[in-house]
Amino acid sequence: MSADAEKLRIYDRPDNKGWKKWGPYLSDRAWGTVREDYSPYGDAWNNVTHDMARSRAYRWGEEGIGGISDNKGHVCFALALWNHRDNILKERFFGLAGPEGNHGEDVKELYYYLDSTPTHSYMKMLYKYPQREFPYNQLVIETMRRSRHDPEFELIDTGIFDQDEYFDVFIEYAKADQNDWLVKITAHNRGAEPAPLTLLPTIWFRNTWSWGYEQYNSRPMLNGIANSQIEVNHKQLGKFKLYCEGADDLLFCENETNTERLYGRPNSTAFPKDGINNYVVGGQADAINPNKIGTKASAQYTRTVAPGESLTVRLRFSDNTHLSQPFADFDQVFEVRQDEADAFFDHLQQNVDTPELLNIQRQAYAGMLWNKQFYYYNVDEWLKGDPKMPVPFQGRVYARNETWRHMYTANILSMPDKWEYPWFAAWDLAFHTLTLARLDPHFAKRQLAVILREYYMHPNGQIPAYEWNFSDVNPPVHAWATWKVYEIDRQMNGVGDVDFLERVFHKLLLNFTWWVNRKDVAGNNIFGGGFLGLDNIGVFDRSQPLPMGGRIEQADGTGWMAMYTLNMLRISCEIALTRPSYQDMASKFFEHFLHIAAAMNNLGKEHISLWDEVDQFYYDVLHTPDNNARLLKIRSMVGLIPLFAVEVLDEDLLNKLPDFKRRVEWVLKNRPDLASLVSRWHEPGKGETHLLSLLRGHRMKMLLKRMFDETEFLSDYGIRALSKYHEQHPYQFVLNGEMFQVKYVPAESEASIFGGNSNWRGPVWFPVNFLLIDSLLKFYQYYGDDFEIEYPTHSGQVMSIKEAAVQVAERLINIFRRDEKTGLIPAFGNEEKFQKDPYFRDLYLFFEYFHGDVGAGLGAAHQTGWTGLVADLIEYRYLYQTETANLAVK
Template structure:
C-alpha cells in the first residue's frame, strides 16, 4: 500500500493554534483605515470627511492600521508595509487612493490597480502585485472628472486617465515567505515596464500601532524602534516581543513617530518633534528635520532609491525575525523557492479535479484574494462612544447616534473582510458566504468566522447579529445557518468526519437569533416576515429600512423566504446533532413545524387573507399594508420573488430511521394535520424508500418561478441570473405617493439613484452570492426529483433538461464572466483593451462586487473576493459534476 504524503502546508494547518504559531503573522492590515466609522469622532457622524486620504499620512489612527501589501501580528501591534515614491508625486504612496462616497458619481471607489496573486492558508507564502505609474499619479484628475459625471454615466477609472497608455509604470511584486513561525522573508521586485530608465524609491516600513496616546493605564508603555547602522531595525514591543528587521543594502534608515501632526492638521503644537508624516516630508520635500537623527522612533523605513533601466527590474530583500541571525540573507532564495513549491503542492492537491489551466489560475487567484483580505478588526463601541481620557470628549450626539445601542460590542479579531479598501469592516451576511471557499482552504478558520459573530461580545443581547459598522442595527439576510451547514459538509468531505461540536456550539446562538427574527420581524404574527433592508439595498421601490412614505408596513417575500430557509437549515442541523445527541430531535420537530407554518402562510392557508403570490403574474411580491387597512402587492419582478426557492430540504428514509422520535412527529403531522401534510411532497424510490420534500415552492408554482428565472427576456442573462427582471426595461414600475413618483427601472450596471449612497445596485446586475444560493437550491430539488423531472432551459427555447443540468449551466454562465472567450477576452473587463490583451495585464483577475446584467462587466468594489470568491467553489462543482458524468458513461 502506498503511503499518503501530507503536504507541508497541511501539516502546518493541523499543528498550529488559533492565530498563533504559523498564523501569528499574516495580511492583517487594512487597505484603508481613513474614512471609516471607527475613526470618525465628528459631531455630525460624517465619517468620510472626518479623516480623509489627505489627512491620513499625518494622523495617528485609534482603531487600526493600513498599508500597501502589509502584514502584522494578530493584534496589529507591529505592522509592516511598503511605501513608494516615483519622484514625481507630491506625496509618498503609503496607502491606496480612492474616492469618498461624496466625491464619486457612484459612491466610494478605490482608484488603484493591485492584485492578490497567491497565499497559503497559514501565510507561509504570499504574493501580490501593485501597478505604480511613473508619471505623477492623477489624484486631482480622478476627483475632478468623477465630480463632473452624473449617476447616469459610468465611473471614471484609473485606466481612463491614460496614465498606463504608454506602459510608463512599475509592476511592483511583494512576496513573503516564512522560514519559521516568526521569521519572515520579504522580497520586493519593481519591474520598469516603460521604454526608458526611471527612478523609484522603495520604502519598506515598519511601525507600531499607536496604543500609548489615548490615556489608558495598561497602555502607557511606548514601544521602540532602534536603528543599527543602515542594516538592522531593532523592534521592541512588550506585547509581542523583540524582533529584528534586517534590511539588505539599504541606502539609509529613517525614523519618526506614529503620532499625529497636529500642526499640519489643526494648527496647534505637536506632542512630538518627529510626527507620522516625517518620512514623507524627508523624502518628498527634502525636509531633513522631519526625521529623528538618533535613529529611534515608533515608525521606520529603509530607503532604497534606484534607477531602473527600461524593461529591467530591481529587487530588495528584508527579513523580520524574532531571533538574531548571523547571515540573514544566506539561503534566502532557497527558503523562498521551498515555500513556493509547498504552495504549489497544496493547490495541486486542492485543484486536482480541475484540469483546465485557465480555470486553475482563476480559482487560485480567488483563493489568494480570500486569504489576503483577512483583517484584524478592532472596535470597542463603549470606548468609542465615551471617548478616550487624553482626547477631546466626543459630542453628546454620539450617545444617541450611530451604534449607540451596541455598547456591549467589543470586536478584536482576525476577520474575513468583503474588500479591505471598499469595505474594511466585516459585514455579517457577506462573511457567511466567505466561509464556503475558505472552508476548502482552512476549515477551522471558516468555522471560527461563523462562530465569532455569534459570540456574546458581538451578538446583541436581544439576539440580533450585528450587520456592519455603519449601522449594526440594519438587518442582513439570515444566512448563517445555511453557511454553517455548508461549511460542516465541506469540512466532513475533506476530513472524513463531521465536527458535530461545532454545529452544536453555533446552533445554540442561532436559536437566539431565530427567536429575535420571530419576535421582531413578524409584525402581524402570521408567519409572514418583514426585515427591511435585508442586504439588497435599493431593490425596492423605496428604502425598505426607513419609515415608509406611505406609512404602514411591508410584508416581504424575501423576508418570508429567508425565514423559511432559516427554519429548514436549523432543522437539518438539529437532525445531524440528534444522531449523536437524541434530545435534539425535539428541536428538529420544532423547526419542522415552524417551517410548515411559514409555508402555509405563503400558500395562504389557515384562513389567512394574505398572499404574497400573484396569480396573474405567477410570481411572489412584497405586500404593502396601508394605514387605512388597504393592502396591495408591489409588482416588481425582482430577486425578492426568487428567494422562496432557497427554502428547500429533503428528509430521507435513512435520516428518519436514525431519529425515531422525530420520525414519529413527522408521521403524526402527516396523519393528523392534513392542512400541513399537503405542504410536504412525498416520492417513493424503489430500494430507497420514501423521500419527503420540504419546500415553499413545489409543483406548479416552482415551474412558474423557474420559467421566469430561466427566461432570457426576464432574469437569465449570458452571465447569470439578474437581480431584477429585464421586463422592467420596457415596463418600469411606478408608485405614486401624493405628488411624488417612485420608480424602478431595469438598471443593468451602476445605480442611477442615491439610495444607500448610490454605490450598490440590485436593479439589474448579477450578484454572485444570490446566484450561488439559487444553484445550491436547484441541486437540492434535483436530489428529490431526479433526472426524470425536466424544465425548459432557457425558457421558450424548446430545450428540455434536468434541474441539475440547468443549475450547472447557470454555474458555467457565472464562471464565463472570468474566463477568456473565443476572442481571448474576459467579459468582466469589457472594453478595457489593456486588461484584455496586454501580456502584463491579461492573466490578472479581479473579483468585483457585482456584474453588468447584459454584458458581464465587473462593477462596484474591485476586490470583493469575499463573496465573489464563490466562483472558486462553482469551478469545483462543475468539474466534479463533469467527472461524475464521464464516470457514469464509462
C-alpha cells in the first residue's frame, strides 16, 4: 500500500475542510472551564462541576470519550458506558478540579491515544473501564487528605485494576469518504469472570438555540427509525444518518439543561440532557422521549462479556441517507484505511531503526493528532451574558479577560491536553507545530497564522496566552517556531513557502514591537515579561507586583528577546532572497540584537550585569524602590535561556544580500564595542560561517560546565529546570521578617503559585530541553569539532558540542525506552502493572514534565503537545551520526 493515498488527502486542501471536516475535535472536558463560567467572581471550577456536567447544556463547547465532531462542533459523537455498578453513566472522563487536587487539576482515568492519520481517515484510542464501581469518592477523599508534599493519588493506586476486573475498550474510526465515517467499538473483558456492560454510542447537537440569538433559533433534529437508524437534520450541515447495527434500542432526550435538578427551576423540556443517564442507570422510563426524537440520542447495546472474550459494536455516520446495506463494505474500508495509515507512517518513520522507537514515536504522533479541538469563544458575548439563559445572568464582579473583547475564536486548534488544558496555550502551541509539521505542514502553518490573526492578537500586538488570563505573558517563541516549520516544510516538499513566512513575519513585527514598548520598562534593552511560562521558578510570583515594590529585570526575558531578535533576523534574510527590500528589516534586527546583548552585560548607572562573574552564571536583577539592585542568585533555567540566542549566517547568504552585508560591516567597523562584546563576526567558523550569540567561548563553556554537571542541572533524563545544588542550599530571601525560598523539588510542586499544578523547581521539561539541543547544534555548526567540552562535567570525557547535544537527546528519549538492565521504563515510575502487564507495558502517556531524578511522568498525563517533541528527537537520531547533523533542518 502506497503512502500517497493519505498524502493526497492532506494536500487536497490546506484548510480544515474536505477530508479534515470531521475529526477528534471534541474536548475531553468542558466543565470547569473559563468559557462555561458565568459566576460573578470567576469561580470556574465550581460554576460547572463534574457532577453538574451530565445535566448542564454547554454554551461554548462539548466533551466526550473518544469523541468526534465536525470542524465547527455542531454535530458531536462520543461513547458512553455503564458497568452496571456505577450510579452514573461514564459519559466523560472524571478528574479533580483545581482546588480539589493536591497539585491542582488532575484527570483520574486511564486512556491512550494509539493511532491517527493527519486527515483522521483512521483513528484509534483505548479506554480502560473498571468493572467494579468507579472510586469517585475515594479519589476525592484521599486526595483531600494529602498535602502538596505528597504524591498524587491516582486511579491505579485505588487497586481497582489489581485483579484485572476491567474492560479494554478500543474506539476506532475509519472514513469511507469525506462525510462518511465508520465506528468500531470493541470491549475486551480482561477479568476472570463474566461481566455486564452497556455501550451507548451517543450523537448530539451542540446547543446553539437556547441563548436568545435569532440566527440560532432553528433547532436541529434527531429522529429514530426502528432500532437501527438515527436521522440527523442540521440547518448548516445538512442531512445524515447514523446507522446502528444490532442495537437493542434507540434512546432520545434533549441537549438542554436540567434546571430543576441543578437550580430548582422548572425545566423547559420533559427530557433534559441527563435523560438517557436517568433512564439507563435510574430506571426512569419517563426520562426519555417515547417518540424517539430529540437533540441527543444513544444506541443502546447491553451484553454480558465472558472472561477473555470481547464485544464489538459497529456504526456508520454518512451523508448517504439511503444505504440499503451500510455495513457491507465496513470491514473492507477499515482494512484499507489501516493499510494506508501504516504506509503513511512507514514512509514518515523510515529512518527509525527499532520497533520500540517506532511504537513510541507513532503514539506520540497519535497524541498530537487526537489533541485537536474545536475552540469557540466570543469574549464580548461571554462578558455580557446571553439574552436568554437557563439561569438569569447575575453579571460579573470579576470580569476576566475584560481587555480582550475583540477576541472571537472558532477554530480547530492544537491543545496541550484536552482534559487538563482544554484551551490553546500560546507558547505550548508553538512547540506543537514542529511535530505537526512533519505530519501535516498545512495544519502546522495555519496554527501559527491563526493565533496572530486580528481576532486573536490584541490590537496592541500582544499574543493571547491562555483563557484563564489572556494577558499573561508567554515566551516569544513563535518566530523560532515559524522558522522551524518553514524549514521542515521545505525539507518535505522541496520548496520553501515564502508567502507563509512573509505573512507571519508582519504579524510578528507587531508582537515584537509590543515587547519592546511594554516589557522593557527602563528602556535599556533589558526585559521583564512576568512568569514567562515558568510558573514557580522564581522566589516571587513574577506575574504579580513584587511584595516590596520595584521591578525585576529578567535574564530569561532578555534571553528570550535576544532569541526573538535573531529569529526575526533569520526570517527577514530568507524573505530578502526573493524580496530584496527586506534587507532593511534584517539590518534593523541585527542592530537591535547587538544592543540587547550589550545591555545584558552592563545595565548602565547601577553597573549590575545579569552575568555574575563570581558564579559564572546569569541571574535576574531585583531593583527595589530605594534604587538598590541585587542579583537573585537562583541557579535555574532562567540562567540557561541566554544560550537560546544564537544564529549562524554563512558567507554565501551574505553575498546574496549585499545591502544587508554592507550595513553589518558598517556597524561592526563603527561600533567595535558592540562587535567585540557579542560577536565572532571576523572569525569565520567551519564552512565560512559567522556566529551571532549572546555568549562568547568562555561564557558558553562556563554555562555548559554547570549545565552538564550531574550534581546540578544534568539528570539521567535531560536538563533539570533548577540546579540540584539548591537541594542542600535553598535560595532564601528575607523580606519584613518573612522568608521566601526556592528549593530543588524534583517532582510535583510544593508551592501554591499558579495553583501548584506544575513545577519548574527541579523536573525535566521537554520544550526547554529541545531548545537547548537546538542551540547547541547551532553552536556546533559554527565551531565544529575544534571546540571541545567535558561531558558530563568532572567525568574526564571530552567531546564536541554536537556529541554532547546527542547525549542530552538520548537521555530524553530514554524516559520512554525500556532500560536494558532493569527492564523498566522511567516514565512509568514504580507502578509494576504499567511496567510489566502485557496489556499496559507498551502503552505510553506523554506527560507534562518528568521527575528530575528518576524520570517518572508528572503533571498533565496527555500533554503530547510539547512532550510530543520526543517524536522529533527520535526522527533526528539518524542525522546525529553524520558530520552535518543539525536540528535546524537544511
